[in-house]
Amino acid sequence: MSAYLIRRLLGAVVVMWAVATLVFFMLRMVPGDPFLAMVFDTGDPAAADDMRRAFGLDKPMYVQYLKYLQQVLQGNFGNSIYGSGIPVSQIIAEAFPRTMSLTLLGFFMALIIAIPAGLISALKKHTAIDHGVTVVAFLGLSMPDFWLAILLIIVFAAQLHWLPAIGYVALDQGFWPWFSHLIMPAIAIGTPFAAIIARMIRSSMLEVLKADYVQVARSKGLKHSYLIFMHAMPNALIPVITVMGIALALLMAGAVVVENVFAIKGLGRVLIQGILNRDYPVVQGAILVVSVIFVLANILVDMMYTVIDPRIRYQ
Amino acid sequence: MALLEVKGLGLEFSSPGGTVQAVNKISYDVEPGEIVAVVGESGSGKTAAALSILGLVPQPPGKIVAGEISFDGQNLLDLSEDEMRRIRGRRIAMVFQEPMTSLNPLLTIGRQLTEAMRLHLGLGKAAANDRAVELMNMVGISDPQRRLGQYPHHFSGGMRQRVMIAMVLSCEPELIIADEPTTALDVTIQAQILSLMQDLTEKLGVAMVIITHNLGVVARYADRVNVMYAGRIVEHGTAVELYRNPAHPYTIGLLNSVPRLDRPRGSPLEPIPGNPPDLTALGRGCAFMPRCRFATPACGEATPDLQDVGGSHVAACWELEKIRSGKAA
Numbered sequence A: 001m002s003a004y005l006i007r008r009l010l011g012a013v014v015v016m017w018a019v020a021t022l023v024f025f026m027l028r029m030v031p032g033d034p035f036l037a038m039v040f041d042t043g044d045p046a047a048a049d050d051m052r053r054a055f056g057l058d059k060p061m062y063v064q065y066l067k068y069l070q071q072v073l074q075g076n077f078g079n080s081i082y083g084s085g086i087p088v089s090q091i092i093a094e095a096f097p098r099t100m101s102l103t104l105l106g107f108f109m110a111l112i113i114a115i116p117a118g119l120i121s122a123l124k125k126h127t128a129i130d131h132g133v134t135v136v137a138f139l140g141l142s143m144p145d146f147w148l149a150i151l152l153i154i155v156f157a158a159q160l161h162w163l164p165a166i167g168y169v170a171l172d173q174g175f176w177p178w179f180s181h182l183i184m185p186a187i188a189i190g191t192p193f194a195a196i197i198a199r200m201i202r203s204s205m206l207e208v209l210k211a212d213y214v215q216v217a218r219s220k221g222l223k224h225s226y227l228i229f230m231h232a233m234p235n236a237l238i239p240v241i242t243v244m245g246i247a248l249a250l251l252m253a254g255a256v257v258v259e260n261v262f263a264i265k266g267l268g269r270v271l272i273q274g275i276l277n278r279d280y281p282v283v284q285g286a287i288l289v290v291s292v293i294f295v296l297a298n299i300l301v302d303m304m305y306t307v308i309d310p311r312i313r314y315q
Numbered sequence B: 001m002a003l004l005e006v007k008g009l010g011l012e013f014s015s016p017g018g019t020v021q022a023v024n025k026i027s028y029d030v031e032p033g034e035i036v037a038v039v040g041e042s043g044s045g046k047t048a049a050a051l052s053i054l055g056l057v058p059q060p061p062g063k064i065v066a067g068e069i070s071f072d073g074q075n076l077l078d079l080s081e082d083e084m085r086r087i088r089g090r091r092i093a094m095v096f097q098e099p100m101t102s103l104n105p106l107l108t109i110g111r112q113l114t115e116a117m118r119l120h121l122g123l124g125k126a127a128a129n130d131r132a133v134e135l136m137n138m139v140g141i142s143d144p145q146r147r148l149g150q151y152p153h154h155f156s157g158g159m160r161q162r163v164m165i166a167m168v169l170s171c172e173p174e175l176i177i178a179d180e181p182t183t184a185l186d187v188t189i190q191a192q193i194l195s196l197m198q199d200l201t202e203k204l205g206v207a208m209v210i211i212t213h214n215l216g217v218v219a220r221y222a223d224r225v226n227v228m229y230a231g232r233i234v235e236h237g238t239a240v241e242l243y244r245n246p247a248h249p250y251t252i253g254l255l256n257s258v259p260r261l262d263r264p265r266g267s268p269l270e271p272i273p274g275n276p277p278d279l280t281a282l283g284r285g286c287a288f289m290p291r292c293r294f295a296t297p298a299c300g301e302a303t304p305d306l307q308d309v310g311g312s313h314v315a316a317c318w319e320l321e322k323i324r325s326g327k328a329a
Helices: A002-029 A034-038 A045-054 A061-073 A088-123 A128-142 A145-159 A175-209 A212-219 A224-261 A267-276 A280-308 B046-053 B081-087 B109-120 B125-138 B144-148 B157-169 B187-204 B215-221 B239-244 B249-256 B320-328
Strands: B004-015 B018-030 B035-039 B062-071 B092-095 B175-179 B207-212 B224-229 B232-238 B307-310 B313-315
Touching (some): A034 A045, A088 A128, A088 A175, A212 B092, A224 A267, B004 B046, B018 B035, B018 B224, B046 B175, B109 B125, B125 B157, B207 B215
Parallel strands (some): B175 B207
Antiparallel strands (some): B232 B313
């Protein structure tokens, strides 16, 4: 098990290196220049050259690349080019908790909606409830997240005044302020995912209910609820775990867009602004952090298999 | 009084291809402590008939259209789902055909073995565990305490079927229904499992309905035998009667199609020609007629009822006289 984990982590390092390299060169292939834009107003190209030198961007590209790798290995993501030159790590440290809160809350909202919906529609197969869930699921799946976000704002913030329309409050300032700001964006990004999971749970539950061991459990006279929750459901959830890693990607991607609708200064906003400003260190740092989360989440998912399914053991 | 009495049971399944008459007015009984076999090909309705005893036929598509299943004087078909649930596993328990898929892969053997005891007998965790150890010993699984903590994938097919038997015995039921309990196992394991079941049912005085297509199983373990064909019982008698003196052409065909030690070596096996009939389109005549070498045109007119052949032995055939004299000749 630990040997497996070490192997996976080594693999993760390779993936991180590939991501860092790819992003580094791709960014530099994007037309445009961070400094020319900044000095556009003053129109002094010499000032741009000075700044380029200050950030080491006048050196050949391979020198820049090696220097970048060296810095990253030391845990230094560099300084933001645009604005006041604050360290990228500081920008990320500020934005990351917001995006992570949003993503995780979206994830939980999705599961809270999807698991009961999927179970009910499997247990009440081909009834009005089942068809209703199916219709809602397809609606949820085909609705763009930013549009759902706007609808939510119109209804719950503008009309009903139940929830704040925009902004973010850190969790350490109390649960409700944090939750009330995040619940709408979380639902907006979680809904498509909830729709997928609900459909998956429905079909895998129907499959499991036909399994021999469920028939056996029934023949033992077990109570229906016990049978469903203790025998059938854990088996039905196995395929769902598989998509959780992918789901996290979906949710993070959703967060990047939806953060902008709700004016939450998370990684999404950082990334988009960074790209627009050609702020290389910021974009490199933010993408690296996102991909670390991603790789770790996938390792975590694979570890979760061993918890729920005793047949799976890694060597 | 018989422990179990199935009277005129009729069971249908609706399917896109039409209504399937899976079980057609079958009647049989089981005395306490007795082993009764139900024999037939796949699709003869034997499993469906067994599942309806426990109320496990999915309805729909299944539907019990006639008859009565009386267990200890009570018609099981009249019971509510909750009353039925208290009989399942507690008074009537079932062993299934596929040990490889009959245990939940995510739960420990101990959990699966004790849950029925805890529910039906109200045993605490420790008491249920002690009893589980005892049961594992009884079915011949060594090192039971450790094995109880393991998962099904640590067990071979034969071992899993032993676990199933332990599970079925756990609440000391009065009746066990065994649906092809050894079909999925290696031949060498089959005899072990069957002997184990015979020993334990005898020792504990449990009655058993054993469903099989294997006449060897019947000969060795059953007291009485019901032969099913196309949803009907076509012959019934003690195992000895049926072996020495099979009356129905189908039973004769079955016996001729299995190797027997009491026949000369090298004598060819005679398979029954043709295939089982389509249960959605049964005619009014004898269902076995198309495959029967004794058939006459009259056989297609009406379905024969069971008739006495001597002793407790009955068979449903129009040509019983001819067959008997033909065998004598």
